[in-house]
Amino acid sequence: MKLPFIIIVDDDEHVLRAIQRDIRNKYHKDYRVSATDSANEALELIKELKLKSETVALFISDQRMPEMEGIAFLEKAKEIFPEAKLVLLTAYSDIEVAIKAINEIKLNYYLLKPWNPPEEKLYPSVDDLLDEWQAQYKPDHEGIRIVGFQWSPKSHALKEFLSGNLIPYKWLDVESNSEAEQYLVSSNVNRDSLPLVVLKDGTYLSDPLLPDLAQRIGLQHTASQTMYDVLIIGGGPAGLAASVYGSCEGLKTILIEKSNPGGQASSSARIENYLGFPNGLSGAELTRRAMTQTLRFGTEILTPKTVKNIRLQDGYKITEMTDGSEVHSKTVIISTGIAYTKLEIPGLDKFTGAGVYYGSASIEAHACRGEIVYIIGGGNSACQAAMHISKFAKEVIIVIRRESIKKTAASYLIENINKTPNIKVLTSNEVVSVEGDNVLEKITLKNSLTSEETVLPAKALFIYIGAKPGTAWLNNIVLKDEKGFVITGSDLIKEKKFNTFWKLERKPFMTETSVPGIFASGDVRYSALTGISSAVGEGAMAIRFVRKYLEEI
Ligand SMILES: Cc1cc2nc3c(=O)[nH]c(=O)nc-3n(C[C@H](O)[C@H](O)[C@H](O)COP(=O)(O)OP(=O)(O)OC[C@H]3O[C@@H](n4cnc5c(N)ncnc54)[C@H](O)[C@@H]3O)c2cc1C
Numbered sequence: 001m002k003l004p005f006i007i008i009v010d011d012d013e014h015v016l017r018a019i020q021r022d023i024r025n026k027y028h029k030d031y032r033v034s035a036t037d038s039a040n041e042a043l044e045l046i047k048e049l050k051l052k053s054e055t056v057a058l059f060i061s062d063q064r065m066p067e068m069e070g071i072a073f074l075e076k077a078k079e080i081f082p083e084a085k086l087v088l089l090t091a092y093s094d095i096e097v098a099i100k101a102i103n104e105i106k107l108n109y110y111l112l113k114p115w116n117p118p119e120e121k122l123y124p125s126v127d128d129l130l131d132e133w134q135a136q137y138k139p140d141h142e143g144i145r146i147v148g149f150q151w152s153p154k155s156h157a158l159k160e161f162l163s164g165n166l167i168p169y170k171w172l173d174v175e176s177n178s179e180a181e182q183y184l185v186s187s188n189v190n191r192d193s194l195p196l197v198v199l200k201d202g203t204y205l206s207d208p209l210l211p212d213l214a215q216r217i218g219l220q221h222t223a224s225q226t227m228y229d230v231l232i233i234g235g236g237p238a239g240l241a242a243s244v245y246g247s248c249e250g251l252k253t254i255l256i257e258k259s260n261p262g263g264q265a266s267s268s269a270r271i272e273n274y275l276g277f278p279n280g281l282s283g284a285e286l287t288r289r290a291m292t293q294t295l296r297f298g299t300e301i302l303t304p305k306t307v308k309n310i311r312l313q314d315g316y317k318i319t320e321m322t323d324g325s326e327v328h329s330k331t332v333i334i335s336t337g338i339a340y341t342k343l344e345i346p347g348l349d350k351f352t353g354a355g356v357y358y359g360s361a362s363i364e365a366h367a368c369r370g371e372i373v374y375i376i377g378g379g380n381s382a383c384q385a386a387m388h389i390s391k392f393a394k395e396v397i398i399v400i401r402r403e404s405i406k407k408t409a410a411s412y413l414i415e416n417i418n419k420t421p422n423i424k425v426l427t428s429n430e431v432v433s434v435e436g437d438n439v440l441e442k443i444t445l446k447n448s449l450t451s452e453e454t455v456l457p458a459k460a461l462f463i464y465i466g467a468k469p470g471t472a473w474l475n476n477i478v479l480k481d482e483k484g485f486v487i488t489g490s491d492l493i494k495e496k497k498f499n500t501f502w503k504l505e506r507k508p509f510m511t512e513t514s515v516p517g518i519f520a521s522g523d524v525r526y527s528a529l530t531g532i533s534s535a536v537g538e539g540a541m542a543i544r545f546v547r548k549y550l551e552e553i
């Protein structure tokens with residue numbers, strides 16, 4: 001455990017030396033003692049300590065100092081470490097000022113100079129103060145801290161990125177958490193430049209871009225090899241499974257993910273149908289386990305990196321990223337899954353991440369405590385999200401166009417929803433407009449039977465209305481169906497032009513695309529079963545075919 005600090009400030013060299021000596025003699029085993037003759041220097045040190053998640057138990061300051069009076073210094077120090085105890089060193093003539101400070105800045109003690117013998121005049125009081133401080137002290141979070149506005153899209157993106165990459169952080173809402181202000185003061189960052197990310201070493205980034213943040217927290221950014229056996233695009237369940245099996249089987253494996261590993265599954269609050277987990281597990285937990293497993297086997301993961309194209313050169317595959325970098329490999333597995341369908345309502349985009357969310361139930365649910373929350377869509381994901389958010393929200397209202405959710409959601413979910421008193425299903429309704437200044441404030445619902453419109457206050461709107469394949473970037477290098485799903489295996493053979501693009505003696509492997517050595521698995525694959533187990537199975541299967549392909553070349 002890091003030792004707390006005692007900070008002493010006194011411009012008088014002799015007094016400073018004496019108090020520092022006495023305090024060190026008695027407390028050096030349990031506290032780090034730092035002494036300076038400059039109040040400004042002390043304030044800079046205090047800010048640095050806050051950013052580094054250090055803590056201060058006690059400030060001792062002389063009252064009469066040229067840079068600022070002791071009371072002013074203690075008042076500023078208390079803004080950053082409000083729990084620390086405050087001691088003012090005074091001459092007899094300053095007693096009145098000290099007594100006033102007891103009320104004004106909650107001064108804990110004033111110490112008259114000189115304090116000899118310390119055993120009688122110094123230590124008993126300091127012992128009391130430090131005991132009291134120890135009793136109420138709670139260690140600060142030592143990892144990454146994010147300070148921002150709860151409903152800001154930028155804050156939301158940072159939280160989602162870190163949680164998806166399994167990096168723990170502490171969230172501090174600047175409007176409701178008093179500690180947030182301590183970080184703003186310590187970093188000299190104002191509210192216009194939020195979100196603020198404070199790193200473990202005390203350095204900070206104001207309103208960072210994800211690639212910059214990724215670099216600072218040590219996420220791998222460039223490939224270490226010139227050639228890989230298999231390059232996997234997309235880190236959802238299919239991509240993660242492929243990466244585990246690929247690296248486990250000794251293939252040089254690299255995974256490229258545009259945001260955070262875990263894919264759609266990472267936003268699932270509770271997966272109940274995954275083999276071997278009878279009590280269910282969250283998508284975040286499944287991702288954490290898969291990431292640990294694949295990193296253990298030696299997969300390289302590059303994130304955040306977005307693939308924009310695949311080129312072929314002498315049978316090798318060159319994968320191009322939007323940042324201009326390229327990675328070479330013998331095979332590629334496309335596991336880019338599906339992306340949420342946007343709800344087409346004028347002005348809705350403005351609130352994405354600021355009250356409107358696509359599949360972020362597990363991250364944002366806590367922020368919905370005591371609120372009325374709307375969920376659009378009646379499929380399994382929407383129902384799962386409703387169940388999760390209902391633990392925090394006052395009321396969850398599922399809005400669907402149909403007359404019932406019976407045809408769209410699994411029966412066990414419908415049963416759970418019916419048993420949960422604060423979830424309501426509003427049928428034959430749709431959201432037609434949204435309002436708010438910077439964050440979502442109101443929605444308008446239209447009843448399709450009566451055409452009646454109702455404006456309602458809404459703090460959060462979660463949207464689950466289907467998805468389309470993440471292949472817009474894929475141009476025409478592999479064959480896709482009209483919706484964009486990648487066609488593979490026996491479905492390729494059914495294509496009229498099969499013989500024009502397939503020139504090998506053998507037939508395409510089950511997950512192989514129209515280009516030999518490029519595979520697709522998971523939700524992105526045409527005719528895939530969809531779901532986590534299927535995606536995992538297909539990811540593993542793709543590696544089997546990768547091996548077979550590698551034996552051929
Ligand atoms: C809220 C929710 C709850 C769900 N609950 C369940 C459940 O309980 N049980 C169940 O079986 N299924 C569930 N599903 C469905 C399940 O999560 C998906 O079927 C599964 O995640 C599909 O996995 P995938 O790997 O094919 O694709 P995805 O999970 O979609 O992952 C694709 C990945 O590719 C990345 N990517 C996309 N394009 C690029 C690019 N150009 N460059 C780099 N990376 C890219 C994406 O960022 C993403 O991480 C749920 C889905 C949601 C949304």
